[in-house]
Amino acid sequence: MLEIKPIFNALRRSKVGAILLFLQIALTTAVVSNAAFMINDHLSYLKEDTGFVQQEIFSFGLMTFGKDIDLHQQAERDEDMIRRIPGVIDAVFIQAVPLTGGGSSTSSHLRPPPEESKSLSLAYYYADEHTLDTFGVTLLEGRNFRPEEVVIGSDFDGHGPNTVIVSQAYAQEMFEGESALGKTIYVSSRPLEIIGVVETMKSPWPRGDRSSRTSIIPFINVQNFHRVMVRTEASERDSVMKVIEDKMLSQYDQRVIINIRGLEESKNSYDATDVLMMRMLMVLVVILVLVTALGILGLTQFNISKRTKQIGTRRALGARKSDIIRYFLVENAMICTVGLVIGSFAAFFLGRVLMNAYSINALEMQFVIGTAVGICVMSLLAVIVPAMRAANISPSIATRSI
Incomplete structure (x- = not known):
């Protein structure tokens, strides 16, 4: 008992x-x-998988104070120089670095505002056709940007791009299981045709339900301060990081290179x-x-x-x-x-x-x-x-x- x-x-x-x-x-x-x-x-x-090959990527900030150059032309020369460094796979000038907590997002719609339609928040990266290779993300459907689709300028609404690549998570949520390829979304009232869908691509804010709603928009607007992402062979990254400042200053010395660090270090900080x-x-x-x-x-x-x-x-x-x-x-x-x-x-x-x-x-x-x-x-x-x-x-x- x-x-x-x-x-x-x-x-x-x-x-x-x-x-x-x-x-x-x-x-x-x-x-x-x-x-x-x-x-x-x-x-x-x-x-969680971020989609990026973090051990192969590093980024740095570029602050230009010289007034005697065209920033866009200098950016093209810089990208070309970086890609020729031994061990570098690809490089891209970009307005926001993934996984760091600082970036841009906006609302996207199925119909042009102010018409009523489904709307989702969308994080975006302004970059060119080298972004997919630099990120190391997997393209599931569609294609990459063509060079002629990349718009260089500052007027997104008036003379901006016409195409966009989105993440699979965004495509599934926005189009509810239908293929997003070839469909149009409206970002800041501008129509963008979805030409590609990538598997996983986290936003600059990798925490939360919205972290997977991401896109790449082929638009370059280089400012006095800009960010650069570089992807290298994993074994060569440290050596490239050591020489990148000297290489950049040899191209043009009226600027400062700051915050050179690996993507996983940025993620760990976040x-x-x-x-x-x-x-x-x-x-x-x-x-x-x-x-x-x-x-x-x-x-x-x-x-x-x-x-x-x-x-x-x-x-x-x-x-x-x-x-x-x-x-x-x-x-x-x-x-x-x-x-x-x-x-x-x-x-x-x-x-x-x-x-x-x-x-x-x-x-x-x-x-x-x-x-x-x-x-x-x-x-x-x-x-x-x-x-x-x-x-x-x-x-x-x-x-x-x-």
Whole structure:
């Protein structure tokens, strides 16, 4: 028999400790469930494929202060020079570097505004026909830009491009499973024909549901400050990064080259907050679980010290060691069950609060169940050692009057 009624009566006589413990278990369940869910979310994000060959790409900023050159012509000469460097696969002048947290996005429509039609946000890269090779992304459908399709200038709406390459995620969401090839979207009221679809191509902001809605627009508008992306053989990247500044200054010295770094370094910098948050959540989970385990251990030892005479009397009346151990295990299971039930409801409530406050996904049931099972096992392990000590209390010593 589990002796639930006597255990319940005993808990009622020392209810303060039991209430504090099941509240602690409830709090741990609520917080750990949500923390585990958020840790998993961060891990899933960090493992996502960006589409770029990050180990082969580096970027740098180019600040030109000289006034005696045509920036567009100089950009063409610079690109040609960079592509001739041994180990370089391709290079492109671009207005935004992927995965860095800084870029451009706009609304795209199926019909020209102000007509009503489906609309989606769209991140875009202004670049030329060398972008696909520089990015290293996979072209699933269609073709790359032709050189004559690349527009050089500053008037996007008036004399801008007519074509665009989009990501598969954007194409599927905008056209709901239909092929996007040959269809037209409107960006800033300008019609752009989709001539290509790439598999995966993350935006400058790789975190979030919109991070995969990306495009490449064949438009070059070189400013005094611009960015350059270079793709090399993986083994040659470091050596190219060391010489790129001297090479660029040899072409024209009235400028400054800044922030030369690999794409994975830029991504790691962007992800630093996520990594820090994940580590903090892991520490929080460990601390809460340890504190709860110590609380269970301490309450059990306290109960044993209060019931030494009672335990000894039961042993004298023929109770086996296994009966004593089972008593404390059942007592702990009862407290734990109440705490887990309350904690599970609190977990979903906390999850909803976090979802509304920080726009994260809703807490999934599996994390609550997993946390509950883990805490239950932990609580049983925490109580078994003091329960075994209680079972070893000698009847003759425990029942001796003081």
